[in-house]
């Protein structure tokens with residue numbers, strides 16, 4: 001890649017992509033899964049150091065050293081937080097207040113306690129990263145938990161006489177200005193973000209929403225496309241298409257145990273049409289809507305009742321947040337629905353096998369930054385040329401509209417029709433759609449995403465306001 005090989009890259013996210021466990025008086029760490037981990041796995045050819053919270057409280061200094069050592073093998077560096085502070089920051093503000101606003105959910109109540117915790121955690125990150133960074137480093141910050149970090153970090157770096165390029169990627173939507181205004185700390189958060197040199201969004205729509213908001217709320221200059229002039233600095237704004245590593249799926253599908261598993265599953269569902277869904281148990285994934293829409297589809301087509309099965313993996317998520325516990329009780333299985341509902345995470349090989357045997361994949365997000373499951377399904381469908389039935393509110397829909405069948409997730413009639421259409425596409429049309437999706441998924445990989453972002457960020461080292469974005 002054309003990023004200066006000598007340049008050190010620091011990646012920052014709230015959670016390290018590693019789970020740390022206490023084992024036999026010592027500590028063990030292993031890589032965890034999720035959208036951000038999937039996206040950043042494409043950076044594996046680039047050397048970087050990852051900063052973030054290790055997910056457990058470690059009080060004792062000697063223990064902290066052991067944890068740091070065990071994380072070193074994953075190039076990860078822990079930022080230790082006490083449990084209460086971590087809880088208020090992650091669950092209290094990030095997931096209960098910020099996440100719903102970013103995903104257009106109304107009725108959010110602002111609370112000053114969680115906001116102070118959010119600020120405090122961002123400050124602690126800034127202190128540690130500013131001390132660890134050297135001039136000329138690239139610092140790539142991820143996601144909504146750390147929106148104040150660019151500002152806090154830049155002021156600390158300046159005090160220490162260090163000059164680094166700061167990049168920020170948002171993995172959620174950025175809502176329309178009127179919605180964002182509902183948040184009392186709307187100005188502080190975007191002011192913090194605008195201390196970045198480069199800010200990346202998943203789609204043009206999110207990018208434009210952000211630009212308009214900066215102009216309306218802060219009076220920033222946004223006349224030149226993809227640029228924001230604010231407080232005498234130039235901030236570059238871009239759309240960067242996050243993706244997956246499709247080769248990883250192709251290779252997995254060739255593994256003998258996966259080939260065997262596919263055979264077993266195909267035997268079990270012989271003569272049936274299989275629809276798959278894989279989602280974190282989160283309101284934004286529209287699981288309640290999915291069950292209603294699927295139920296409606298079966299009512300509209302009683303002749304298909306025993307011929308179609310929906311296999312839904314619903315991964316438990318954020319279980320410390322009240323709204324997420326309620327979602328679980330809301331999701332009761334409609335009587336008589338041919339539904340296999342797996343309320344757990346499945347191993348990667350099983351996931352790939354499920355994607356591979358499914359004739360269609362149904363994704364019903366009410367809002368979703370991108371949705372990488374849609375990419376993964378396509379990566380596993382070389383043989384079957386399956387159909388993607390995709391909510392128009394997933395970021396992925398702005399790139400995959402032609403290749404999939406899109407619908408409005410709140411309209412169960414439309415969802416039912418979309419499912420029916422998908423299962424009855426003529427083979428030529430099915431192939432044509434699949435080829436479009438395949439080409440897209442193989443072109444916009446996670447590694448392409450990382451390289452493109454880092455090249456742009458690299459170009460901004462030492463550049464204050466002189467260059468175009």
Ligand code: GDG
Pocket residue numbers: 033034035036038039171172242278279280313315344345346347348351368369370371372373374376
């Ligand atoms: C956020 C944004 C954006 C899921 N279940 C299992 C499992 N997974 C893996 C999937 C996929 C990832 O988790 C989920 O990624 P998504 O992109 O679909 O969704 P979020 O977790 O909400 O991610 C999203 C993303 O960040 C990246 O920017 O696209 O919009 O919300 O990789 O495969 N993996 C395994 N077992 C499971 O049961 N092994």
